Every structure is written in C-alpha cells, then in structure tokens.
Amino acid sequence: MDQPTNTTGATPTIRIAEPVLHPVRSEPLSAGEATYSTGVGHRAGGRAQVGGIYHTRSHARSLSRASFDNRSIGRLSHDLTRQTTHDVEEGENWRDGDEKKKQIFGGKMLMWLAYQSVGVIYGDIGTSPLYVFSSTFTSAPNYDDLVQVLSVIIWSLTIVVTIKYVLIILHADNEGEGGTFSCYSLLTRFANITNRDPREEVTVRLERHLSQDLGTANRTLRAKIENSKFTRGLLKTIGVLAVSMVMADGVLTPAQSVLGAVQGLTVVKPDITSSTVVGTTCGILVLLFAIQPFGTTKLASTFAPIVLVWLGFNFGFGIYNLVKFDWTVLKAFSPYFAFQFFIQHKTHAWKMLGGILLAFTGVEALFADLGAFSLRAIQLSWMLYVYPCLLLAYIGQAAFISAHPDAYSNPFFNSVPPGMLYPSLVVAVLAAIVASQAIITATFQLVSQIMKLSYCPQVKVVHTSRTFHGQLYVPFLNWLLMLGAVLVTAVYSDTTRLGNAYGVCVMFVTFFDTCMVTLIALIVWRLSPFVVFIPWLVFACVDGLYLSSALTKVPEGAWFTLTLSGILACLFLLWRFGKENQWRAEAEDRFKPSELVMKDQEGRLRLTDKWGSDSLSAIRGFGVFFDKTGVLTPSVFTHFVSKFVSVPDVTVFFHLHPVEKPSVEPGERYKVSHFTAVPGCYRLVIRHGFMDEVISPDLGALVYAEIRRFIIRQACDRLGVDGRAQEKEIGDDSEPEDQDSGVATDPATEERKSEGTSSAEASATTSDKDKRAAHKATDREREKQPVPVPSPRMTHASRTPLPIELRDDRVAAEVARLDRAYAARVMYIVGKEQMRVSTGSSFFRRGVLSVFLWIRDNTRAKIANLRLAMDRVVEVGFVKDI
Secondary structure (H helix, E strand, O other): OOOOOOOOOOOOOOEEEOOOOOOOEOOOOOHHHOOOOOOOEEEEOOEEEOOOOEOOOOOOEOOOOOOOOHHHHHOOOHHHHOOOOOOEEOOOHHHOOOOOOOOOOOHHHHHHHHHHHHHHOOHHHHOHHHOHHHHHOOOOOOHHHHHHHHHHHHHHHHHHHHHHHHHHHHHOOEOOEOOHHHHHHHHHHHOOOOOOOOOOHHHOOOOOOOHHHOOHHHHHHHHHHHHOHHHHHHHHHHHHHHHHHHHHHHHHHHHHHHHHHHHHHHHOOOOOOHHHHHHHHHHHHHHHHHOHHHOHHHHHHHHHHHHHHHHHHHHHHHHHHHHHOOHHHHHHHOHHHHHHHHHHHOHHHHHHHHHHHHHHOOHHHHHHHHHHOOHHHHHHHHHHHHHHHHHHHHHHHHHHHHHOHHHHHOHHHHOOOOOOHHHHHHHHHHHHHHOOHHHHHHHHHHHHHHHHOOOOOOOOOEEOOOOOOOOEEOHHHHHHHHHHHHHHHHHHOOHHHHHHOOOHHHHHHHHHHHHHHHHHHHHOOOOOHHHHHHHHHHHHHHHHHHHHHHHHHHHHOHHHHHHHHHHHHHHHHHHHHHHHHHHHHHHOOOOOHHHOEEEOOOOOEEEOHHHOOOEOEEEEEEEEEEOOOOOOOOHHHHHHHHHHOEEEEEEEEEEEEEEOOOOOOHHHOEEEEEEOOOOOEEEEEEEEEOOOEEEOOOHHHHHHHHHHHHHHHHHHHHHOOOHHHHHHHHHOOOOOOOOOOOOOOOHHHHHHHHHHHHHHHHOOOOOHHHHHHHHHHHHHHHHHOOOOOOOOOOOOOOOOOOOHHHOOHHHHHHHHHHHHHHHHOEEEEEEEEEEEOOOOOOHHHHHHHHHHHHHHHHHOOOOOOOOOOHHHEEEEEEEEEO
C-alpha cells in the first residue's frame, strides 16, 4: 500500500477549539458504534490538521490523507512536548481522577447564580397566587375559614418548601446534581445496590463507608437493602417513577401556565373566543420551546427581571392590602388556626388540600434544577426574596378577601390597587408564560441523569455554559415536550380541566424525596435513626395528607399524568433491564490480553488453551481497534484474533473518553499505555471535555505519533534523560531531504540509504556495474568491522545529540517495528455487534428483550464522529446472546 504524503509537515494532533456560538454534545461517544464515512480534513490558519477525530459540527473541506516520513514524525511540536503520557502497565490507571466533582461558587458569581435562579426555578411556584384561593374555595369564605386556610398555606410553604427542601433536601445532592434520581444515584455510590456500565464507572466516585464506621442500625439497614432484591428493585423503581412524573408534569405545566395566562386576557376583553385562546397558547408554546437552545444562562437572565417584577408586585400589593383592609389576618402565622381547620372541617378540609397544594407546586423542579445552579444560590434567592414575597402575596389577598368575600374567584386581579390593573395584567401574563421554564429545565437535568446510569437511550446533550457545568439543553426532549404540550392544550383547551390533572405527580415526587433523603441520612450522612425518625414522620404525614387528597383527582383527569408517567417508567426500566443483560453478555469477551494470547517456549505467539492454542500469524500493518470501554481487551480484538488467528504487527486499542469538565488540559489529553502480553500492543485514550471541539481527520497519523512519543518518553525515563530536551533536540534536527516523497522508512533503511549514496559519489567515474559491486563490497566490509559505541550524548558524525531511539537496542527495535507497521498499511478494525435473545428464554423475557433490541437498533448513533477512509475499515461481525 502506498504511503500518503504529508504536504505540510504538520505534526498529528487533536486541536481543541473553544466554541463561542456552538455548544457541543457531551454524551459518551462510542467509537465502536459509529458509522464511518470517507476521510475528510480541515484547514485552520493555512495548515492541515491531521490525526483522528473530526467534530460533527465543523464544516470540513476535503483533504487527502496526510502522513509523515519517519524523521519528520520525530520532530515533535512545542505544543505536544508539553503533553505527558502515563506509562501504565496494562492500561488501567488512565481512569483515575475523572470523577465528576461538584462546583462551588462564592462572591459575585454566587449572587449572579442566585439572580438567574429567580428567572428559572420560581416561575411555577411564584405564579401560584393567581389561583390558589380560587381553587380552594367554592363559595365566598367567612373570616374564620379564610384565616385557617391562610394558616395552612403559610405553614405548608414553611414546612414543605423552606424546611424540607431548601434547608434539608437540597443538601442531598449527587456531586451538585439534584432530583429524586440523583438521590438514588447517591445511594448507589454508598451502597452496593446496582450494576454499572463499564464505560461510566470512571465517572463515578464510590465512597462506601466501612462497616465499623456505621452505627448498628445503619449498618443493618444497609445490609438489608443490599441483600434484598425486592428492596433494590423498589428503590430503582421509585427513582425512575420520580423522573417520569416530572416529565409528565413537563408536558402539563407549560400548557397549564401559558393557557392560564392567555385566558387572563378575558379580564380586559371578555369576548375572546376559545379557539383564539387555544391558538394563541399553542403559538406561544412553540416560541417558548424554540428559544431553549439559547441556554439556561441567557434564558434565566432574560426571565429573571420578569419574575422579580412579578414577585415585587405581589410583595407591594400585599403590604398595601394588609395596611388598608385587614391586618388581623396576620394571626394566621399561628399554627393553631391550621390545626383548627382540620378539626372543624374534617373530611371537607382534607378535600380542600387539593387546592392548597397548588401553593407549592414547582417545588420538585426546585430540587431537580439544583444542578443548573447551586445549593447556596437557591437558598439565597428563596430565603431573601421569593419566600417573603409569596407570604405577603397570600396575606395581602386574604386581607382583601376578608373585606370583599366575593373577590376569592380572582384573588390577584381583584386585589390590585387602583391604577395598577393593566401593568399587573402585562406582568402576570409574562410571568405565567415563563413559569414553565422551571419544569423544562428540570426535565433536561433529570434525563441527563438517567442516561448516565443507562436507564434511557443516549441522546444528544448540549452544555450551554463553560462556567456553570450543570446547565444543559436536550434537543430531542425539547421538541418532544413541545409536541406533548401543544397536543394537551388542543385536547383539554381549558385550565379547569387541566387543573384536575395537576398536582398528583408533584405530591408523589415530594413523598419519594422524603423517603430517599431519609435513607441518605442513615447510609450516607450516618445520622442516628433517633435523629432521623421524628423529621421523617412529620414530613411523611404532611406529604401523605396532600397526596391522599390529590388522588381524589384521578377520575377527574389526574389519570392522564399517572398513565403517562407509568408508560415512561416502564420504558426506562425496560431499557435498563436490556442494558444489564447486554453488559453481562459483553463481559464474556473482556479480559486481560494474557488470557487470550501467550508465548510458547520458542517465543512465538499463540492462543491460550481456552481459545484453541493455535499459533498466531502476523499481519503486516498498523491495526487500530475501536474500544468502547477503555478497560481490559476490546471485544472486537478478541473476535478478530480468535477468528483470523493472527494479529497486526502493531495493535492499538483506541478509546474516546468524555470528561465531566469543559476542556481537558493539553498535558492530560492523551493517555498511552503498553501491554506486555502482546508485542506491539498499546492503548490510546483521548480525553475530551464537553466544550472541546475535537478536530483531526487522520486518526492513523495521530495514533502513530502518540505511540511513538510514548515509546521515546519511556526510553527517556529509563535512561534518565530529560524527555523535553530530547524532543527539542529532535525538533531542531535538519529537514529530511525527501520530505515530500510520501514514503515512510525506518531508521535502518535511512542509514543504509545514506551509506549507499556516499559510496556512489566516491565511485562516480566507474560503470553502474562497478558502482553496485563497490557498494556491496563496502557493505560487507562494514559488517566485518565492530560497531563503535557512540557517546551517550553525541552522534558519531557530529556534535548533534544522538536520538534516544538509537541509544537503546530495545527502544530501537520497538520504534522500527512501529515505523514498519505504519509504513505498510493502516487498518481501522470496528466491531459490528449483533445481539439476539438466547434460546430457552421465557415468553415474558423474550418479549421484553425483543423490544429492547428493537429500540437499540433504531437509536444507535448514525453520525460519523470519526471520519475514516472506508478502504481502510475492517468490520468484524459477531453475535451475542442475551
């Protein structure tokens, strides 16, 4: 195979670009599952960037595959000399230090996040004063009933939102991520209750406490959870159900809030038709979802002034009504009136809780949105602004209703001070429209979490901020939610009917949060059960009261959200069940290379006894095997060697690994390791951040350069030579005479070539036959003479330092092997895995796995993240039974 030419002399590298307007995907890239196309290139600044990874967002122009002669490849660029490789035996320790770490902000950045959180998190809970009293009362209330309901609202906001969520539950984050599923993920780090995808293990920091560090009750509880299959399954189901219910609310909340805002226009123009209201609502919903790609920071900064002004209006109107009409409603701060409400009204009071719970709907999004902001930012914004504003809003409305009982039907607009109706209407409509942002952002967060634990097929996730790592946008989910919200709006077309379906999922999620955080307090925080029991009992009773009341809405419309969340939960659990079976099947092909290949007594490679003991032949060339996991032996290598009974001269396991940070430092980008069981076998791991734009059209040249650098660095370390100085010396070497020849040769070939040229010049007056004879005689004479040992720092011909690869015979042989293999041919070996349900499976198992395989086959990545020349790609097909 002809070796292509490097017309630029550029060193192969991965260029990391920092996109300004184009956020990039962050989902794990599986090189083994990509679809490959013809090789392309990219030019930047007039120089061709060559190597291996080309980002899908880049608009590339065609470029012929570039390579290097072996001397130009030795001239390592100044940028790459700063990149260190880890000389790790058997290629495992590259995984250290890649765990996700929580971001902590302070000072101005914390205040900026707190400001942003107002625009996203509190839109839903902040617009509740529009309809709480009208949803609770069915007729004009008397003074006592009004004060009692106000007391329940005040203490519900205090107990459920302030104490339970803001002061306690927000601390149960999983490295900064919030939501019920993050609680489950946190438990899996401290208790052995789940299996993990081998590709994702590196991003999880396991911190299981030693048994002696736990109290007797805590230790017993953990052991029972770990040993009980039912309990493990229950926790998994609760985590998935919580995500599904938030997603179901993600369809309902935008429809409810925007439709309610548009219907509010009837206050000014009562003759607006229903079709106009529904059409306008659908148009606003489409616009709302269409602006989501701008990112959380931009949306929050835009929406925050609206919510701030809205809450400020509520605060001001509350003080005005309290002073002017009835300040005695302040006695509702006494919990006595809340208890009196239940004592006097009994069952009727229990049913009225279905309207009161609307005062804190959106609290589940507050916890789920934790990853987009931070604990301190949410605590600051709630305690210092949102909480006081909401309290004054409800108190002020109660003071006005005390004097005007019929005002309960539209409490906010009826209690607006004179001259403020139209400004209030505009702000209320805008606030109601942006109210759904909280649940949309929360849905993005939760889907990202369940993808990490393989409960959902991988879809593209876009990180929209380099500063705040948790701010995400999921395009596929965004358009799916938009479609659902528009359909729900068109079908229900009325906030009353939508309201009947609203609230049940919220209470289920808050109850799940209470239970999950209780387990975290016992297993992770190691608190005594005596300390945990009383708070759990109080919160569980409050959640139970509201949940049981909300369940009365099931026949009236809540069945819709419960059904939708149930279907989503079944799909997530089905996908997880299929992935666990897939991991078990694939694990059969992953082991150390020494379990597959060994050397016989004569030093020849052969398969181990388990694989038939056949002798392995050598394939001339440079084989790059795509590795999905980055640990042990890739499945494609196992099947290639066992089926072809041969190995390439040089074998490289290539793994592309995403890191949970915006960008990877140049010195940490490439991780190379060597396997001793198979001569010429290496692993190359390329680590990239979620904001890195990885560009390199020629993967073979990149892999070759990194492996060569690794060999030289190992030699430098072994000989005690400064690797950077050595690379600088190589880089200062003279330009090769045949730089553009397009032929890569090994050092021995170059030396013989130079010697042959000298002999020919000395005998220029002889015939061609005499020249050849003289050349052969010279070679025979040289072979008889002993080879002089050069100085460890100088060559035999000049004062130029001797290249490191010529100072050690083992290194010289290793480099020569690498050069010969790369000069011969480059092969990209890709696994083409097919899965089938094993024979003898039960009918139910076969049905579930068949659905999983169908979804898997139709959701695998089809985009060519690595653009390779098709004539160099070798696909190795194999079938796995699950």
